[in-house]
Amino acid sequence: MNPIDIPTFQPRLKVLSREQVLAIHTAALEILEKTGFRMEHPDALKMLADAGCRVSDDNWVRMPGHLAEQALKSAPRQIALHDQKGNKTMPLVDGNPFYGTGSDTTFTHDLETGQRRRTVLQDIANFAKLVDGLENISFAMSMSNPEDVPIENIYVYAFAEIVKNTNKPIVFISDSGKDIAKIHQIACAVVGGEEEFRRKPFILNYSEAISPLRFPENVMEKLIFCAQKSIPICFPSGSNAGGGAPITLAGAMALGIAENLVGLTVHQMFGKGSPFLFGPNVSTLDMKSTVVSYGCPEWALTQAALADMRDELYGLPIWAYSGASDAKVMDAQAGAEAMFSIITSMLSRCNLIHDNGYLEYGGISSLEMVTMVNELVAMSRFFVQGIPVNEETLALEAIHRVGSVPGSMFLTDDHTFDNFTQAQFIPKLLDRSRYDTWEEEGAQDFYKRCNVEAKRILAEHQVEPKSDEILQAIDKIVQGG
Amino acid sequence: MSEFQALSEAVLKGDIKTAVAETQAAMDAGANIQDILDTGLIATMDEVGDRFSKGIIFVPQMLRSAKTMQECMKLITPLFQKGGVTSKGKVLIGTVKGDLHDIGKNLVLMMMEGAGFTITDLGVDVTPEKFAQKTQEIEPDIVAMSALLSTTMPSMPLTIEALQNAGVRDKVKIMIGGAPVTDKYAQEIKADAYASDAGSAVTKAKSLMGIS
Numbered sequence A: 001m002n003p004i005d006i007p008t009f010q011p012r013l014k015v016l017s018r019e020q021v022l023a024i025h026t027a028a029l030e031i032l033e034k035t036g037f038r039m040e041h042p043d044a045l046k047m048l049a050d051a052g053c054r055v056s057d058d059n060w061v062r063m064p065g066h067l068a069e070q071a072l073k074s075a076p077r078q079i080a081l082h083d084q085k086g087n088k089t090m091p092l093v094d095g096n097p098f099y100g101t102g103s104d105t106t107f108t109h110d111l112e113t114g115q116r117r118r119t120v121l122q123d124i125a126n127f128a129k130l131v132d133g134l135e136n137i138s139f140a141m142s143m144s145n146p147e148d149v150p151i152e153n154i155y156v157y158a159f160a161e162i163v164k165n166t167n168k169p170i171v172f173i174s175d176s177g178k179d180i181a182k183i184h185q186i187a188c189a190v191v192g193g194e195e196e197f198r199r200k201p202f203i204l205n206y207s208e209a210i211s212p213l214r215f216p217e218n219v220m221e222k223l224i225f226c227a228q229k230s231i232p233i234c235f236p237s238g239s240n241a242g243g244g245a246p247i248t249l250a251g252a253m254a255l256g257i258a259e260n261l262v263g264l265t266v267h268q269m270f271g272k273g274s275p276f277l278f279g280p281n282v283s284t285l286d287m288k289s290t291v292v293s294y295g296c297p298e299w300a301l302t303q304a305a306l307a308d309m310r311d312e313l314y315g316l317p318i319w320a321y322s323g324a325s326d327a328k329v330m331d332a333q334a335g336a337e338a339m340f341s342i343i344t345s346m347l348s349r350c351n352l353i354h355d356n357g358y359l360e361y362g363g364i365s366s367l368e369m370v371t372m373v374n375e376l377v378a379m380s381r382f383f384v385q386g387i388p389v390n391e392e393t394l395a396l397e398a399i400h401r402v403g404s405v406p407g408s409m410f411l412t413d414d415h416t417f418d419n420f421t422q423a424q425f426i427p428k429l430l431d432r433s434r435y436d437t438w439e440e441e442g443a444q445d446f447y448k449r450c451n452v453e454a455k456r457i458l459a460e461h462q463v464e465p466k467s468d469e470i471l472q473a474i475d476k477i478v479q480g481g
Numbered sequence B: 001m002s003e004f005q006a007l008s009e010a011v012l013k014g015d016i017k018t019a020v021a022e023t024q025a026a027m028d029a030g031a032n033i034q035d036i037l038d039t040g041l042i043a044t045m046d047e048v049g050d051r052f053s054k055g056i057i058f059v060p061q062m063l064r065s066a067k068t069m070q071e072c073m074k075l076i077t078p079l080f081q082k083g084g085v086t087s088k089g090k091v092l093i094g095t096v097k098g099d100l101h102d103i104g105k106n107l108v109l110m111m112m113e114g115a116g117f118t119i120t121d122l123g124v125d126v127t128p129e130k131f132a133q134k135t136q137e138i139e140p141d142i143v144a145m146s147a148l149l150s151t152t153m154p155s156m157p158l159t160i161e162a163l164q165n166a167g168v169r170d171k172v173k174i175m176i177g178g179a180p181v182t183d184k185y186a187q188e189i190k191a192d193a194y195a196s197d198a199g200s201a202v203t204k205a206k207s208l209m210g211i212s
């Protein structure tokens, strides 16, 4: 008779109790009802007033909590992001974490010289291509704010460049209702029309409200456009503890969530059922350097907390960050900080996890960092799979075979041969070679190995090309046709 | 140490109540207003700035000291006009057009205020024309611009141009800052100074004014 299967427990992090979840949510609603917010978009303002909000001078709005509760109910619990070939590669729902790069950095580390220099359009191409070639990096962002394209159209150029260099899903930035319309056109051109795009969206917009409690017109334009066109969007504000928000993490979360709920409410009013990725950015302002940190435990903790709030209450997939650092070069600090946020975001099952590959608190993008993150995500995934416990893995027969026959060893046993590829994590870049081998192979540190690997991928990886027709359509849209 | 030892200590600690009481006491005792300002308050804020840059104290402590100073200033400013007491200089500050980041700018503003400058804040998303118009109106010594986005950095040279067109470029010193801004960029656009954080903003502003 077969024994009953023992389900594998997959380690999962919890940082908030249900009482804490409810208290933070209640605080967020209280902020909206009592303190209110400034809404600078006339149509959104009118919608909110019509729905029962109190609007006073200066576009100041006080919103009853039930409007937010309603919006939480109508937003979809799953956002199915597709790749550009129409495959559902990123089902953003409950326990699924996906890792990707970040947006606009001013500088990058040149792969050849190692120097920190301004980013250019070619860097966007390189990052997109690298992402395309890395199995654990699921989506691409620009990673650059290129200095060699016309500034009025920077985000359109950036988007077109990503599309040309990867077929993975894309998270994009735009400035206002104008450039986002162009980006949407490009996306439709890639998949063959607006209807096809609606069914299989491969892009997600990243727009931000202004902490504390301010909703500028251009930001709302983007939100409304996305709601109407069913373009998935996330809407985190900069409610960083001590900067845009109170220094204490509970208050910073409550404020950030309140701001997110305003976004969600307006979003659902303009496009009921349109996809909205939940969650603020709650990092912390370093009180020595006045830098908003990208390597701190606070941010890892608040997004783990948000994952708990998703599980207990909101049910909507969430936005998160990881694989970033405040270090100025990819050194031990960078590795430590990157891993801290990667493993915690995975353990708490954050969903869409961006900014992987950032250095200098978001100032520098690094191809080597992204390459490193790919490996660290693999390592973390192995951990999170847990330990399957069953007849095969308990290996009593193998133990008996080896234990009872003197001179025999596990290394030569069939059980090892049959199981080692699944039972073991096999690193690609983390070095476990013996000292002499390591020395003979050039005594390369991890940074150097990531550098070599990034160069190799850029040289060898083939991105499945888009048709000339699509490429021409893209260029026409970028040029303003 | 100075006759304002107790005041000085209260400002260092950020003890608003004691500092205000000490200021009042000094005034009642007939101390020179300029002395209270220079020796009691500004010199102490210099010390605060110094402790901050050495990592002995943190931003909230520094800002609390600045606030303490502001409260003391409220008592003595009404007497300034009569006695003709001078501030370190007048600063016009704002975040440039298209840019809505303001936390860094506000920090710079508070630090400069703490160091004895008089500040006019134009807020965020400030057009070149607005900078120019306000410069004509209040005749500041320094025009300070903040930009956190590389896409809004070009608003800085445009603002300088607007100041030029308004005929006031040569009457002010221009100081710029914000995460993507660099010293090199400041030189390229012919600004007079760049600073990477609020502490060095004060040092740079002082040297622009020819004070150490």
Ligand code: B12
Binding pocket: A103, A104, A105, A106, A145, A173, A174, A206, A207, A208, A209, A210, A211, A212, A236, A237, A238, A239, A240, A243, A244, A285, A289, A290, A291, A292, A293, A361, A362, A363, B098, B099, B100, B101, B102, B103, B104, B105, B107, B108, B144, B145, B146, B147, B148, B149, B150, B151, B175, B176, B177, B178, B179, B180, B194, B195, B196, B197, B198, B199, B201
């Ligand atoms: C908080 C934040 C926000 C908040 C701002 C809230 C607010 N009220 O200010 C919100 C969420 C609104 C926001 C929005 C956006 N942001 Co933002 N934001 C940040 C973040 C995380 C921290 C900035 C901050 O407040 N730092 C703390 C303060 C104290 O430091 P600071 O600003 O650098 O200021 C210090 C110095 O620079 C200097 N200084 C500053 N000004 C001045 C002026 C003078 C005269 C001098 C001498 C010195 C000086 O002294 C200050 C004090 O020490 C940075 C990343 C980072 N870690 O820096 C991104 C960052 C600046 N944002 C960025 C982007 C792209 C955006 C958005 C376009 C994102 C989007 N998808 O919409 C929008 C743009 C909105 C707009 N039109 O302005 C990018 C900019 C990239 C680039 N090269 O252009 C950054 C670098 C993040 C990134 N890597 O992608 N953001």
